[in-house]
Amino acid sequence: MDERDYPPAVKTPAFGRWSIAAALLLVGAATGTGVLLGGWLSLASIAFLLLMPVIVMADRGGLWSGLAAAMLALFCLNFFFIPPTFTLQVARADNIVTLAVFIGVAMTVSSLADRRRHQARLSARIAMESELLAALSQQLAHLSDPALIREHLRERLGRWTGGDVRFLTSADLDEGAVVEPIDQAAARWAIEHGDAAGKGSAIMPGAEACYLPFRILKDEIWLAQFWSGGIAPPVPTERTNFVRQALDRGGDALHRALLAARQADIEARQQHDALRETLLASISHDLRTPLTTVRAALGTIRSDDRGALDSAKQEADRLDRMIGNLLDLARLRTDGGAVENLPVDLTDAVDAALDALRAMLSGRPLSIDIDDDLPLVLADARMLHHMLINLIENACKYSPDGSAIDIAARREGHRVTLSVGDHGNGIPASDPSELFASFRRGADSDRVPGSGLGLAVVAGFAAAMHLRVDAANRSPAGGPGGGAIFAIHFPETATC
Structure with missing residues (x-):
């Protein structure tokens, strides 16, 4: 399966000319078989034979096609096989019961066949969605750059929904990334309530785009904006849950990448600080010894310019305090x-x-x-x-x-x-x-x-x-x- 393809929607085919033609053909074939074998088959067997087209039509064409075949089969059973034949009259009461049971069974079988068909196609779609999501998770797991993760997720969602996708944050909304007032309101509502808003949703459907929120970090929510430009919803109803799951996986990948980037930044700063503190400690120790000698020498000098000497001693004391601060800070940072x-x-x-x-x-x-x-x-x-x-x-x-x-x-x-x-x-x-x-x-x-x-x-x-x-x-x-x-x-x- 191509990972870029999304499975078709589960829809019941429209009842049209092909359904009538197929029903006529299949029911006609079953009726002809019943006529040819009428001498060897009971009425019950012929009724079961006429149920076959009903099952086939319901399975292939949906509920309404199955019901159309059931009505045709009922007509053929009454006209060709129930006495008096070649009329729509029913002479015996038990045959009326037979016809009633037949139509009931035909309608029930048609409904069950249509339901089975729908469940089968739904299961196939869910399985295909699971494969797509698994492939997406695997692809995102190999990406560490948040920008690449965003672009990959945007491209996949665009293919799966058939429209344009972009990601927004609260800061983007504050900067006017969404122009239309109703879209601005829909986007903010989606962030505040953590649910879909905009076109195709129950909240502000008059907006031009659909907005789906997804969480990146514990206190940070992003928006996925879907825009198609047509009348149809940007995110088809039957695909909304699938798109939400894809966004959740993208959010997890972005969460991982952002945390890794922050951790790398913290480690780089720690290494930088450790190097700086080591350098400060080394320089401070190297300066402390000659400074002590200078201070001692200043204390032994006799000078008529007492002001200059006091100023020199004061600056030496200030330098000593500065070096002391360097040493104290280095000790605090290390142990x-x-x-x-x-x-x-x-x-x-x-x-x-x-x-x-x-x-x-x-x-x-x-x-x-x-x-x-x-x-x-x-x-x-x-x-x-x-x-x-x-x-x-x-x-x-x-x-x-x-x-x-x-x-x-x-x-x-x-x-x-x-x-x-x-x-x-x-x-x-x-x-x-x-x-x-x-x-x-x-x-x-x-x-x-x-x-x-x-x-x-x-x-x-x-x-x-x-x-x-x-x-x-x-x-x-x-x-x-x-x-x-x-x-x-x-x-x-x-x-x-």
């Missing part, structure tokens, strides 16, 4: 970092971070607001120290010189929130969580030095300690009291 959660006093943690950044914070007002009844929190002291340093340094970078840095620790029921705020331009209107990605920097990054790793380290350490961090704009951004605020949230399980 998650060794976490040792112990009770920590946030007042001491804030003081330690401010002391480490005293050179950077010189000339800036500090607003420290820590609740008196603040409980101890469970955290890794080293990680929390680096988180605070990165948040405070980030606030200094993205706010005007001389503006205040606000640090607050609040008790909220059994939870604690530690926040660092600035009075700069705030954060972009896009998703604030993107700021915590590696090498992601704010809107003023072209004027601000840095590597884009500080907030990534904050997010990584928070995840390692099962804490939550977020960022938001203070209102009004850029005005008095404006800027950005970054918060570390300690859950109830992380308080003492």
Whole structure:
């Protein structure tokens, strides 16, 4: 069987001249045989003989052809074999019963033969559809490119329905891929209800095309648009179930291909990240030793230009923190970092971070607001120290010189929130969580030095300690009291 051919529809042939001619010929032959053998055959045998054309006509031509043959056979039985012969009169009551039984049997046999014929052709069509679907599944299984799968499925469906086929998504509908309002409504109805709509269906049959939905991913439904340009439905009624099954198989193949593509993309990114983290770790280790030597040497130099020396030491400290961020990020990406959660006093943690950044914070007002009844929190002291340093340094970078840095620790029921705020331009209107990605920097990054790793380290350490961090704009951004605020949230399980 050619995989491109679709089996013909199961239809009962139209009753016409050929049916009458065939019935006359077959019934005439049976009648002639009965006349020739009348001396040896009983009336019952002749009646059975005349049933043969009825069975043949019903099997070959359908119910109405069988009934036509039954009426002709009834006429011949009465006219040629039931006394008085060669008339339509019936002399004996038992012959009336014979005629009644004959017509009843003839009609029953005709109906059964027609039903058997219909079931046989229906079974043949179902078997052929199963072969077509199996062949389609096998062909799609050998394709891994979603574009090739779509094209192969579109070409097969076009051959099987005899029309044009294209696939649509909700995004395509939003972009105006379907122009006519009624077709637009039918397409959206099909996606929302997961059923057929449009021409040839019960929903909006006035549309120019038929729309059948099929699922690609768990939360993604596509549409198959069928268009024929004629009066007949684009998808014949008897083929609708077959087309749905073909779409389901195509959806499964696309699901597999899209998942494989996404997995390949994830693996490629993971390999890229692993290579980058390895490189970062290697570079960081190579830089740490000479940087330590430089810092030690700066501490022993005596110079009259104390400002230049302090500036050099400050930049060396900043470079040391940057390398520390690289190392911390590399450790987080490789083994998650060794976490040792112990009770920590946030007042001491804030003081330690401010002391480490005293050179950077010189000339800036500090607003420290820590609740008196603040409980101890469970955290890794080293990680929390680096988180605070990165948040405070980030606030200094993205706010005007001389503006205040606000640090607050609040008790909220059994939870604690530690926040660092600035009075700069705030954060972009896009998703604030993107700021915590590696090498992601704010809107003023072209004027601000840095590597884009500080907030990534904050997010990584928070995840390692099962804490939550977020960022938001203070209102009004850029005005008095404006800027950005970054918060570390300690859950109830992380308080003492």
